[in-house]
Amino acid sequence: NSGVVKTIDEFNQAVSKSQPGDVITLANGVWKNTELLFEAKGTAENPITLTVEEKGKVTLEGASNLRIAGEYLVVKGLIFVNGYTPTNEVISFRKSENEVSNNCRLTECVIDNYSNPQRDEQDYWIAIYGKNNRIDHNHIVGKKNLGVTMIVGLDTEDSRANHHQIDHNYFGPRPTFGNNGGETLRIGTSHNALENSNTLVESNYFDRCNGEHEIISNKSGQNTFKYNTFFECTGTLTMRHGNETMVDGNVFIGNGKPSTGGVRVINEKQTVINNYHIGLTGYRFRGAFVMMNGVPNSPPNRYVQVTDALVKNNTFINCDNIQLCAGSDAERSAPPVNSSITDNIFYHESKSNLFTVYDDISGVTFKNNITSKNVDKTIPNGFENAEIKLVKNEQGFLIPESNAIKTKITISPNIATKENTGVSWYSKDVNPAALNSGKTIKVKPGINTLYDVIKTSEAGDVIALEAGETYWLTKTVAIPHPLTFKTLGDKEAIVLFEKMAAFEIQNGGSLSLEGITFDGAQSPDYAGNTVIRTSKNSMIDNYKLFIDNCTFKNLVVNHSFDVVKVSKNTFADTLSIQNSRFENITGHIVALDKETDDVGAYNAEYVIIKNNSFKDVQGAALRLYRGGTDESTFGPFLEIDHNVLDNVGHGKRNKYNAAISLYGVQVNEIQNNIFQNTKGLKMHLVVGEPIVKVLNNNFFNSELIDVTGDQKYTIENLWKEAPSFL
Amino acid sequence: NSGVVKTIDEFNQAVSKSQPGDVITLANGVWKNTELLFEAKGTAENPITLTVEEKGKVTLEGASNLRIAGEYLVVKGLIFVNGYTPTNEVISFRKSENEVSNNCRLTECVIDNYSNPQRDEQDYWIAIYGKNNRIDHNHIVGKKNLGVTMIVGLDTEDSRANHHQIDHNYFGPRPTFGNNGGETLRIGTSHNALENSNTLVESNYFDRCNGEHEIISNKSGQNTFKYNTFFECTGTLTMRHGNETMVDGNVFIGNGKPSTGGVRVINEKQTVINNYHIGLTGYRFRGAFVMMNGVPNSPPNRYVQVTDALVKNNTFINCDNIQLCAGSDAERSAPPVNSSITDNIFYHESKSNLFTVYDDISGVTFKNNITSKNVDKTIPNGFENAEIKLVKNEQGFLIPESNAIKTKITISPNIATKENTGVSWYSKDVNPAALNSGKTIKVKPGINTLYDVIKTSEAGDVIALEAGETYWLTKTVAIPHPLTFKTLGDKEAIVLFEKMAAFEIQNGGSLSLEGITFDGAQSPDYAGNTVIRTSKNSMIDNYKLFIDNCTFKNLVVNHSFDVVKVSKNTFADTLSIQNSRFENITGHIVALDKETDDVGAYNAEYVIIKNNSFKDVQGAALRLYRGGTDESTFGPFLEIDHNVLDNVGHGKRNKYNAAISLYGVQVNEIQNNIFQNTKGLKMHLVVGEPIVKVLNNNFFNSELIDVTGDQKYTIENLWKEAPSFL
């Protein structure tokens, strides 16, 4: 009783009549706004299969989704793309709370950028309920809105001790989310932390899954993670809740990328063995290995003390940070006990201080650990310095060899690779065009020539302006993809604009500006103009903004005229302002503070402000805000270096009452700046042990530094000398 | 050399070849994304005309606009609809700053709801530059985004002393904008306040032009306003800047609507004669007649002292407030001088205190003014009490007659009417369906039945739920038009919802909820859920939200679970919560504080919270915020009456640190409430002489009232008794 179905009605009919052994085949083409309920009962010998006419030629688009509800059902070959689910789940292993699936299989399916365009709207892409389900060889890439990509739900008894198998899936890039809720896989929740899930996660490839701290958030008992590869993922495999986890034979490849981490241990009876780590740079909660402090008598949803942990036979090559008793604070005061760290290898070609111990480590036994010669002996016993060399094995891994190493380090042949995961018939290449990767388009001066050129531009193109000429805009230039605007020649081209903004970065856009003067003389006589802004609607694609060697002047026609203005639900990977001049401005240079819900969200990851002069600015040079107490994210990272601020922040509408106002920023490097006749620097330091270095700054005739909050900081070489440019 | 053009290329060719006397005719149909530049030179005897094949059958849609550039050009019959201009002006009388039009005419054109969907994005619909242009018989309705509807620009010498004539236009409804920038007509700006414009504004009909305080903002010298009708317009014809204005023979009809006003006098040598006012209720700056205090030696952009004003032969019938020396404060300390108010008639059928004098009125001579018998003698001289009766004249106006009235009151036959303005071929009816005006649709309980019913609903429909039954939502119900949801019968139907919101009001939608229980038990385990929210994108249509006799409970799955959440760039005409119960909630009931730019914008006009109980609410019951110092708006108006607040506001994430937090609210009536074990009431009183009555409230075991700011207030009968429900 099988055949090709062409409509949702035919599908529903086929499903309702289906018998064990049937194959229901979706016809080639686009299935738009199609919500499939695959509710049927197969048998172990004769499952019922839902598949497609030809792999790669059947797509579910628009407001589509799939519920699998029954026994012995197989779903194979579906692609979800160009849309998002109107419900909470793209693919769900249940019909309703009490109608779950067992013994079903989801295989060779694709979910590609099927993200709700509203960044802060939550959903899951795959939600696994019931028991004995297998999720394998799926290709899952580009989740950009709030919510874990794949979850195992333990809501009801029917979903516990489930023995699911999640294997050979390709988890493609997930960009930095800038808030909690960017995990790639979560098993359980804090509400069922004491339940066992017994889920096996094996041979999956995690490719740049950078949503947040927790690549995987393990929140239930007796799960196993084997032979998975984590390629350039920021964050860690985190044993957030639940006991008796097995983490065995996984590979973590950092390639020196920032915030890449390994395994983070919390709770009881955790086993971490035979894992291989290379080039991981993360620190604190995203170290190459992290063993946390717990909360004494912790409720299940806080931090249960590490007890009976076994950490053995793991290899760390050029990994920068091993963090023990991490998170130690007034609440998390219980260090690990009855645990052992043995037979591990720590090699680093240059760094010597690999280990940070935040509290009493006497509850951990160290034995037979080997380090390369240059590594400091932070922990007195259980470590041996040895001459180690690295030898590439057949699989291409650099393997440490040494007389001190008794057992040869091997990587399982079952280890996940980009090739042996996901499907063969769907490309794993995701290479969006970068800024400056395209052709150069020369544009004549005149009215709206910069606006008109956008239509013919392609991602990565460079728009070249003529030196010294004037470009007039009566329309806001919407930036739909990465574009650079630069003056060819020394004398800056001048941009005048009549709308409330000259440029608007839209979802998918990035912008680089070089050697251009922006003059606000023609802007409308209304409060709230800006030179560059983001879309006022949600942007799920992170953007980049580079301003280099530009001039911004005469932004004074009315009050609150900012240089850069961002909106809620937008996120900059990088916002860089360098070698530029700002003069005579009624608003702020940039206020990155539109996430006011205080749930941990913020507006930019890396903020770089270097070698600029700011003169006669009524607002602040920078406001950077990260509210809430969540610890799931890394940033913002801030660098403010070699700037001169002259008469900045004194406007009566500057509600930050500072020249630079920072709140909850995680890395603060503020160095070599001159503040002259300027409001001060305010820093509110909370959450996440921020790095704060305020060095070599001159505050002349200015307000000074006002630090609040409960975190440590370093302020050195604060001068109050008249600068020589006076 | 005339003919029908079918494409923009044909149009451009026709224009470039055009000779005096030519008629260029746009072919019937939709002209999409069409930017017309009508640049040509006609002569006085032989103008060049741009018109349409058939009136009403040619529409410019999408990103279209028109620039008129030249001499003796006539534009006739164009309709702009279904779109918005990408530039700052839909119709402009110039090509560029220095290429303006003279002796041109714009007639019988329509601009209908051609608003930028981004509420805070500024544009003008008609911008008049050059000299001797006539703008007549146009139909202009529904501007909803930031920016004046029609301006006369005096930017350059070529546009001054312009002798434009603006006549017989129909200015249709413009809804409350909730910010500065909602004027219908502005002549000049503060930058050219001392220039003469010499513009004649005659016989125009202003129909519910309610954008803001200034229906018309006169900002230049020697303009004349004659025979215009202002029908139910909130605000006033304001002589904001510029001298020697003539306001003669206009009619203001309030029909008792709130905030309706007349003429507001500022500056020198202003003449206000022969105007007729009826049923105006506005006070302060929107009184039926307002004469303001000035700033001594005022810069042109502040308030120039009233000097040499002549106010004569005006009639006021049932107008509630005549305001003299209005705005008197530390800065505005110069009362009117050398002025006279004579021969005016003030009749009121019930109110006796019509006149408010805020400062020394000795600089104004009062003579021969007549009041009805019941009116108080606030000003000692120049007023005579008389027996007055009202007689309807042939035009339908109620005319006061009395022995004391020497000259019969007449209304000019040239007075604007709905019929003699605009065009005959385009309907002036704008009657959007109101809540509860449609049919009733009964909906069965079940999963998404409330979601599915929306598709078949029409504006004004009532969705009826079965008593005591459960309605489960796995999707957010988007409300595209006014809809009511109510339980039929006594026992409330229950709504459970799995998405982050149960209902989302979209642009064009309004929502009324009656007799329904909302239970948060199935909502996602993420921070930031809400029961009802507005669109997260800009909404240009104001909305209404009524909650009556509903129950909200168990909003606790995670933190910051609000009942109502609004977004920036949304505006509620009315938000009413009455007779409802709220219990066990981790967020706020409603925070109306998303306009954080402090330019005067806010999120709701009328907020009514009456007869509710709030129990165990971690956030605030209400946060209502209006930032900035702008005086262009009326609201927010707030009424909080007969509520019980029990354990409200104590959550550690309640950043308002209050049970009720108000900032910049213009009318605050807080009466007969019980606060029990609850955070306090915070009020920051700034701008606009707010009305503040806090009467008969009981604060038991609660924080009290914290008032900041610089405005007056009344707090009476504040008790601290144990309420009897304990």
Ligand SMILES: [Ca+2]
């Ligand atoms: Ca997390």
Ligand SMILES: [Ca+2]
């Ligand atoms: Ca205004």
